[in-house]
Amino acid sequence: MSETLSHHGISAAVTGLGWRYVLDGLLAGVPVDSLRAATDVAARIAAGLGAEADDHVVMDCRRDSVIVTVRSWRTGSVGPDGLHLARRIFALVTGLGLRIAAGAGLSRSVQALEIAIDAVDAAAVRPFWRAVLGYADGAGDVLVDPAGQGPAVWFQRMTLPRPQRNRVHLDVSVPHDEAPVRVERALAAGGVLRSDRFAPAFWVLADAEGNEACVSTWQGRDP
Known part of the structure; x- marks a missing residue:
């Protein structure tokens, strides 16, 4: 899909799903209680998304959270494909009995530098x-x-x-x-x-x- 979305449209599309639109990417965290749990969650997300995620999803595993970023490596932005993946990640995470939130596992909310x-x-x-x-x-x-x-x-x-x-x-x-x-x-x-x-x-x-x-x-x- 090549449709160009407005910043407002992208942000509105993920309202209530725990994501935050920051610097042309969707960022969120999944709180966990160990590094092993973080890697397990990341593996389940990757398996659930398949190859479709390779151009869009980055996951940073920590002892207390998995920080997830959705942004196309090709375009450097979020399009319809990215929004679709964000919704799928939300469903996968909640299906594991976990939550996805902007500040999950962090001493501050997500940010980009x-x-x-x-x-x-x-x-x-x-x-x-x-x-x-x-x-x-x-x-x-x-x-x-x-x-x-x-x-x-x-x-x-x-x-x-x-x-x-x-x-x-x-x-x-x-x-x-x-x-x-x-x-x-x-x-x-x-x-x-x-x-x-x-x-x-x-x-x-x-x-x-x-x-x-x-x-x-x-x-x-x-x-």
Whole structure:
């Protein structure tokens, strides 16, 4: 299905089902009492949905909850297919005698995180951030984690730089034997090496507009 739904329409369609529409995705949690129970619930949901869920559903198993996100990997949004899956997940979870709710198993309600980077010329700095984070292109100017672990990164377009404020800083921890390649790719993508004084604990890099990122490892940190 390719029908485009309004934000209001998506939110209204899941009212009363425990889902929340957040940053182009439907998010909710299923409270459980152990990690084993969480993995069992996730497995039952996956089995009940079948291959239809592969492009839409992400489940994060914790000791006290399963956090479920419904969003198309292909479009980065929720369409009729996503709504259909959300309703099926609700039915599967309630059929197990459990509940689905926005704050289930969490100390706060569900939320989504993005990192915004001020940029006068987004096209000039996006390749650096794509390389240093190991990310992929998403919809529009957004970069996304292909593994679905990290927050999305988007670029706030500026007419003039803002040197008077800290525009962004990220620490990217990677396997120690992958760090040199990550640094090389970031530099090849337009980055600048600010300091390797503390390498291999961390390298300080910057994009073409001075936004900094550190590529970090566990090495070089023992007393």
